[in-house]
Every structure is written in C-alpha cells, then in structure tokens.
Amino acid sequence: MNSSSLLTPSSSSSPHLQSPATFDHDDFLHQIFSSTPWPSSVLDDAPPPTSDCAAVTGFHHHDADSRNQITMIPLSHNHHNDALFNGFSTGSLPFHLPHGSGGQTQSQATASTTTGGTTVQPQTKPKVRARRGQATDPHSIAERLRRERIAERMKSLQELVPNGNKTDKASMLDEIIDYVKFLQLQVKVLSMSRLGGAASVSSQISEDAGGSHENTSSSGEAKMTEHQVAKLMEEDMGSAMQYLQGKGLCLMPISLATTISTATCPSRNPFVKDTGVPLSPNLSTTTVANGNGSSLVTVKDAPSVSKP
Amino acid sequence: MASADKLINTYVPEKDVFALHFLQSLSNLRTQNPLNSPDKSIDRVRKIKKAAYVSMARAAGGTSRLWSRALLRRAAKDDNKSVRFSRRKRKVTWKISSKRKRSNQRAPVVEEAAERLRNLVPGGGGMETSKLMEETAHYIKCLSMQVKVMQCLVDGLSPK
Numbered sequence: 001m002n003s004s005s006l007l008t009p010s011s012s013s014s015p016h017l018q019s020p021a022t023f024d025h026d027d028f029l030h031q032i033f034s035s036t037p038w039p040s041s042v043l044d045d046a047p048p049p050t051s052d053c054a055a056v057t058g059f060h061h062h063d064a065d066s067r068n069q070i071t072m073i074p075l076s077h078n079h080h081n082d083a084l085f086n087g088f089s090t091g092s093l094p095f096h097l098p099h100g101s102g103g104q105t106q107s108q109a110t111a112s113t114t115t116g117g118t119t120v121q122p123q124t125k126p127k128v129r130a131r132r133g134q135a136t137d138p139h140s141i142a143e144r145l146r147r148e149r150i151a152e153r154m155k156s157l158q159e160l161v162p163n164g165n166k167t168d169k170a171s172m173l174d175e176i177i178d179y180v181k182f183l184q185l186q187v188k189v190l191s192m193s194r195l196g197g198a199a200s201v202s203s204q205i206s207e208d209a210g211g212s213h214e215n216t217s218s219s220g221e222a223k224m225t226e227h228q229v230a231k232l233m234e235e236d237m238g239s240a241m242q243y244l245q246g247k248g249l250c251l252m253p254i255s256l257a258t259t260i261s262t263a264t265c266p267s268r269n270p271f272v273k274d275t276g277v278p279l280s281p282n283l284s285t286t287t288v289a290n291g292n293g294s295s296l297v298t299v300k301d302a303p304s305v306s307k308p
Numbered sequence: 309m310a311s312a313d314k315l316i317n318t319y320v321p322e323k324d325v326f327a328l329h330f331l332q333s334l335s336n337l338r339t340q341n342p343l344n345s346p347d348k349s350i351d352r353v354r355k356i357k358k359a360a361y362v363s364m365a366r367a368a369g370g371t372s373r374l375w376s377r378a379l380l381r382r383a384a385k386d387d388n389k390s391v392r393f394s395r396r397k398r399k400v401t402w403k404i405s406s407k408r409k410r411s412n413q414r415a416p417v418v419e420e421a422a423e424r425l426r427n428l429v430p431g432g433g434g435m436e437t438s439k440l441m442e443e444t445a446h447y448i449k450c451l452s453m454q455v456k457v458m459q460c461l462v463d464g465l466s467p468k
Contacts, residue, residue, distance in 0.1 A: 026409070036432060131314065147415070148439050150418060150437055150441065153442055153445065157441060160445060170417050173418065176421075176425070177428065180429065181428060181450065183448065184428070186453060187360055187361070187451065187455060188357055190360075190455065190459060191356040191357040191360050191458070192356070192357075294405060
C-alpha cells in the first residue's frame, strides 16, 4: 500500500460516494463513511454553497476530483467532521492528508493549502478575503456595504421616477427631488381646483413664489406682474421672458389663447380669468396690453395633470 | 439584483383604499364646517390639502411607515380636533449612527441630495440615507396614488 498514492478518479462503484474503484481500502472507507451521516448534498457534483468551500469549487475542475472532495468536505460541514477525523487519524491513511500535523481546526485550515505534493494549490484562503485592491478593514467593508445599499435603493427609485434613464447619480437624485416636489405641488393644485376659481389658484401659486397679500381677487398681484413685465419688455425681451418663466408664466399671442379657450370651451369669455379650461384645469390667463399695440396674453399653467 | 425590490418592502394599497380615506376625510370636513362656510377660500384650500395628506398617510401605512407617522404627528400638533393620533410608546427613528459621524467619507454628492430630500419628505430629519431613500420610494408611490385619486374625483365631479 503506497502511502503517497493518490486516488485516481473513476466512476463510482458505490452508490454512496464517488469513491474510485481502484482504491485499495474500500472497506476502510466504507467503515468511515458509514459511521457518520454523510451529507447527501455533498455527494452531488454541485459544490456546496458555503464560502469555505471556495477551495472545493476550485478543485472540481481538477483531475483528482474525488480525492479532493473527500479532503474538502470536512471544511464545509463541520458538524459531521468529528467521526471522520477520528477515523482518518486513527486509521492508516492511504493518501496523503495533513491531519498528522495537528488538531482538527488546524487541519481544516491547512487542508486546503497542503493536500499533496502534486496537486494544485488552492488560490483562496478559507477566511473572507476582499477583492484585489480593496482593504479588508471593517470600516471600509461597512462603508462598501452601505454604498451598495444606497445604490440598490437608488435603482428602485429610478424605476419609479419618470425619465429615470439618467446614468449619472447626481442628475438622478435631482430628478427624484424634482419629482417629489412636483407631486406635492400636484396635490396642492388639485385640492384647490374645484374651489374658488382663479383667485385662489393664482394667489396660491404666487404665494409660493414669495409673498402675497390676502386678496379675494388677485388682480392686484396680476397688475404688479404686468407692470413689471412691461417694464422689462422695454429694456430687453430676454429678461422679460426669464422673469415670466421664473413665475411660471409664458407669453403667447392673444389670438392663440383665444383659439385654445374657445376650442375647448366655447361658452367662456377668453378675456376673463378662468381656471376652468378643461384642457388643463389650472390655466389662468391675463391679458397685457403691450406698447406695440398687439396685446399679449400670459398664460399661467400649473402642472397640468393628464388624464390617466 | 433584480430581486432587490422584494427585499425592500414598498407595498402600497390599491386606489380604493386611498379614495375611501380621502372621501371620509372630506365628509368630515363638511360636517365640521356647516354649509354657510364663513372662511375664505384659501383656508378651505389649506384644509382640503391637509385632509388629503392625512388621509394619504392613513391609507398608506398608518403608523407603520416613518413618513406617515411624522406627517400625522405634525398634523395632530396643529389642531387636535380633526386628527386623532396616538403617540407610540417607544419613539422609533432610524437615527444616524452616532458611532460614525465622519460625514466626509460619505459621498458628498449623495449627502447634499439627501439633505434636500430630508426637507421634502416628512420625517426625514432623523434618518440614515439608505432608510431615507426607502421612505422616499414609498412616499412617491403613495403620492402618485393620491394624485390619481384626486384627479379622478375632479374629473368625475366637473360639469361637462
């Protein structure tokens, strides 16, 4: 009996384990294996799913498969080990096992590293090892975990927010924030839509822009805006547009505004402030007499809610 | 990590739950303030908006969600008549771990956005960033559901 003979892989004769048929000590093996409840999952070709068995998976591609299975198994299923190790240590070992060097835990640790002279050394140690280039410092591990968690949540948020195809994290976060603001504004606008007409709508909207006076009619506020816009228009059209945009208004020729309002609701007087244009229920119009002679209409458009 | 969303619990009930709560709160408002309605439209608007938020918070998770709890607490603080809210025995928050306050290490881009989110989402003041984003996801879902409900109401009740 050659102590350094290695088991050669071959088809298993015993249904219990993939022990090679050429093994001399069948009876010895049978004695050992019958003494302990052999975990059935181990017998499969699939590697056991624990981190300790990274060595096992590495060995599966190796030629001396079955032998390494026998070697590696104690690593993963520790609770089954005791009888095995006793058997191994007491019996005469036909194959080269490092059990002679020490106790159980040490053999567990070293089993993966020294399994025989001619076998390929395992690439990974049994303990948790970080990827190349990253520290195993517990703080940075926790940091990494936290970052992963945040990225995970951001991905789920990305699916919720429309226009969430931005790959950049910063712009994605901006989108999320804008969407939350937008939804809150929608709730606010919808809660006032059927209630008091233009007055409450425009005064509420201007309230957000910073300060308004308690008016049942917002004509005062509108006049202020008009004067401001007229003044700006005299200097520079661009700044006037920007000012309006900041307030959430836009300019359009009056003919277009009348067309829109008459097209959707012919009974309404287009020159009167109204919020009830069914197209977008929160539209209010203000006419501004321009110095050029043509009158422009500023259209205040709250975020229009599309029908579901 | 396609299954990651299953791990994070973002369950939002159906539209009817929201609708039910909202209509109940509206009818409560109506009984509270009988038909002469002396208050101005702005106050009415504010009341409706608050009723909308409170009903959303109740429908969405009651007190089992952080943002809903903070919302209800905030509403109950203002006026105790309309909102019934019982305090929890044990104050549950997801505190920023005081062990590691080295905020420099956290990505500053994410952190400033998280600050802005904290101001928007109710109850966001005491949460870690990861928990905050979870709450934001649920909040967004509930908000969109509430908006749908209100829009349906408006459409249904508007004269044609």
